[in-house]
Structures are given as C-alpha cells and as structure tokens.
Amino acid sequence: MHPSNASSHMTQIDQYLLNLALDGDADSFGMLMERWRNRIFGFIFRYIGDREDASDLTQETFTKAYQNLNRLTDPASFSAWIYKIALNECRMRFRRNARSKLVSLDKAQTIPEAAVMDESTPEKLFYRSELQRVFQEVFTKLPSKQRAVIVMKEYQGLKFREISEILEIPISTVKSRLYLGLKTLKALVEKNYEL
Numbered sequence: 001m002h003p004s005n006a007s008s009h010m011t012q013i014d015q016y017l018l019n020l021a022l023d024g025d026a027d028s029f030g031m032l033m034e035r036w037r038n039r040i041f042g043f044i045f046r047y048i049g050d051r052e053d054a055s056d057l058t059q060e061t062f063t064k065a066y067q068n069l070n071r072l073t074d075p076a077s078f079s080a081w082i083y084k085i086a087l088n089e090c091r092m093r094f095r096r097n098a099r100s101k102l103v104s105l106d107k108a109q110t111i112p113e114a115a116v117m118d119e120s121t122p123e124k125l126f127y128r129s130e131l132q133r134v135f136q137e138v139f140t141k142l143p144s145k146q147r148a149v150i151v152m153k154e155y156q157g158l159k160f161r162e163i164s165e166i167l168e169i170p171i172s173t174v175k176s177r178l179y180l181g182l183k184t185l186k187a188l189v190e191k192n193y194e195l
Contacts, residue, residue: 018075033062040086046151047090049136061086083166138188146181
C-alpha cells in the first residue's frame with residue numbers, strides 16, 4: 001500500500017507511534033501528540049491569530065483525534081486527518097464567536113528582541129508594528145477557505161497535493177484559492193494602510 005500524499009510529513013517514528021496508538025497504547029498517542037503539537041499549533045495560530053485560542057484549539061484538536069482514533073481508516077493519511085480536525089476546530093470557533101474579535105498586536109505578533117534592536121528609530125518600529133497589526137486584522141477578514149490554503153502553503157510549507165488531500169478539493173482549486181487569497185490580502189492591506 002502506497003502512503004497517501006500528505007503523509008510525507010510523517011516520519012518512521014510517527015508511523016510507529018501511531019500504530020501503537022491504534023492498538024490502544026495511550027502513551028504512544030501522547031508522544032505522537034508532542035511530536036505534532038508545534039506544527040498544529042502553528043497552523044491554528046496563523047489561521048485564527050490569537051495565541052490563547054490557538055493553544056486551546058490545539059488541545060481540543062488532539063483530544064478529538066484521540067477520541068476518534070478508531071475512525072482513522074488509513075494510518076498513512078494521519079497528517080491530512082489531523083489537519084482536517086484542526087481546521088474544523090478553527091471553523092467551529094469562528095462560528096461560535098460569530099464575528100471574530102480583532103486581535104491585539106501583542107497577541108498577534110511577538111516581536112523578537114533581536115528584531116527590536118535592529119530597528120534604528122522609534123518611527124521604524126512603529127511602522128513595522130502597525131503593518132503587522134493591519135496585516136493580522138485584514139487576514140482574519142479573508143474568506144475561511146482562502147485563509148486555510150494560505151496558512152497551509154505559506155506558513156506550513158505543505159505541497160499543493162497535500163493541501164488538496166486535506167481539504168478534499170482538486171489541486172487546481174487549491175491554486176486558485178491561494179492566488180485569490182493573496183490578491184485579496186494585498187488589496188485589503190493597501191486599502192487599509194498606505195504603503
């Protein structure tokens with residue numbers, strides 16, 4: 001059996017831990033969760049823009065995955081499966097919040113100290129901070145489908161075929177959503193901030 005496309009992010013160790021977890025070993029699932037936590041947190045955080053919510057949703061994603069492990073019919077598709085759960089959790093949170101709250105700068109982006117030291121004037125630092133705030137604000141206004149593709153491609157580094165498998169859409173649709181999303185994002189940033 002050939003592994004599915006999105007399984008390229010699965011290592012042999014991941015596969016081994018997953019097989020043990022599928023056989024009922026909860027500790028192995030815990031280890032697998034730790035290996036995937038940063039990747040899934042990164043996806044959720046970029047998608048929703050709030051660190052606290054992202055932490056909660058990451059936990060909910062893995063809880064749901066563990067509760068539904070018996071539904072994973074093809075272990076080789078674990079990567080696509082866990083991303084789908086994370087994306088569903090994000091969408092449910094947006095629906096619960098109806099209109100998602102705008103993210104404050106300190107929650108949206110933490111500027112590393114080194115980057116602050118590189119800024120030679122307060123004006124440059126302010127410009128950068130303001131640009132990050134505007135970007136995060138307009139990013140949450142993108143349609144959910146476009147936002148998901150941008151995060152998976154630009155921030156998670158997934159291949160088009162992997163995103164296609166996760167979202168269960170043709171590769172051509174993934175590409176068009178990415179193109180439209182980036183075009184819309186650029187227009188929104190330009191509209192809200194004179195660059």
